[in-house]
Amino acid sequence: LWNHLAFMIFNHVAIFPREHWPKQIVVNGSVLMEGKKMSKSLGNVVPLREAIRSYGADPLRLALLISAEPSADADFSPALAKSMRGRLERLYLFTQRVAQLKPGEGELKLVDRWLLSRLQRRVKAVTEALEEMRVREACHTALIEVEEDLQWYLRRRRLSLESLEGDGVAVRVLREALSAQVRLLAPMAPHVCEELWELLGGEGFVSKAAWPEPDESKVDLEAELAEELVASTLEDVRSILSVLKSKPTAAYLYVASSWKWEAYRRLAELVSKGASLSSALRELMSSGELRSRGREASSFLEAELGLKVAVFREDDPSRYDPRGRARDSIPLRPAIYLE
Structure with a gap:
């Protein structure tokens, strides 16, 4: 600490103007290997070059980022790194297929609106997590939760990679979702996201692309x-x-x-306005059959x-x-x- 941290400060002071000096320094504790301290004496040290050759740079980054927060030690797991590689490979193949297909116009189905609505929530959640340095949460949402949303969407649409062709509306919705997901993942997996961004026809580098913003009009x-x-x-x-x-x-x-549904809706409305549960129930019991x-x-x-x-x-x-x-x-x- 007294060596590396001191020289890190010296280098910044020597090279950068004051406005680019560190505003905050976060120091992690030990790097763990599946819950145990990583050390040469235990023989569980994985050299960085070897890890990159075995898992790839982006899967390795994700495996480290998703296993720790600023207040917790990084806990490396080979199984987790392999899992991250598998998820990125699936994302690459899926994006590659969707990028080959032509989007079309048409009325959105209920499940189309669902995916776009969920997407706005995911964008908001990742943005807030990154702003508060909750990197693990941001990685989990951008990679895993968005993937789960996409898989559910395909199941509900009764679609597969092979049957996507010809469903222009689904392709349009998926391209919108993937465009946002790639930009959300770019800080954590920059190399593969640059390739995915190019596949989707994005302009320039994804690292310089506009950060996605939630569109409240699409929340359904x-x-x-x-x-x-x-x-x-x-x-x-x-x-x-x-x-x-x-x-x-x-x-x-x-x-x-019908009356149960309307009672449920009105109860939620009354409680959201500050009414107590008992007073809300009394008002509901006074109303008749509803739609x-x-x-x-x-x-x-x-x-x-x-x-x-x-x-x-x-x-x-x-x-x-x-x-x-x-x-x-x-x-x-x-x-x-x-x-």
Whole structure:
């Protein structure tokens, strides 16, 4: 510390004008290797050149950045470095394929709006994390969470790398998402991001490109809630299937009746305005039957679960409900009956 830190300060003072002197100096403790101190005596030191040859510069950078915060020691893991390399390779192949396809015009579907809405939240989260030096959080959001969003989008759109061609709207949405993701990742994985930026037709260097900014006009709460409903329902059905001894052939889902949805909406509105839960409930109980909107994704659920899926409103007189499960439905949590 008294050697390297002192010379670092001396060099900056000697070379740079005062306005470029360090404003803050962060000193990490030991560099760990899978939780143990990295030292020559333990024989677990990995020379930098060897690590770059084994994993690549960008995967190595990500493995170190995603394993530590300023207040915590860096903990290097070969398995994590390999994982980061795999994620970057998948991102490269995916971006390469999308960049080859022509975007098209057309009306956005609900899941298109969902992805663009989630993207605005990811951009905001990464920006705030970097501004506050929460680099691990920024890496995780920009690389892992955005990848998870893209994978869910492809599943909901029933698309693959091979079937993307011909769906111009999906290509347009994916190019927008990838353009933002590449710029978010550029500070952490600059080498591969420069290549990806060129593939996407970006002008100049990505390191000099404008940082993405969240577009509030693309935040779509309706789309996000609808997708949350689909994802949670899928998870619920799979949880039930995991404990059944025999596999059913059909799943019957019952969504809440209109008055429950409107009560849910008004309750959230009243509480957000500062009303207590008890007073909000009293006001709700005084209102009559109200309207709501239903959301269905039966074809997607059928493909994911391998079951016939039927969706009914709780108050649908023609519903199939031999066990009386419909009355248990609540907003954003359908009741489920497997047969």
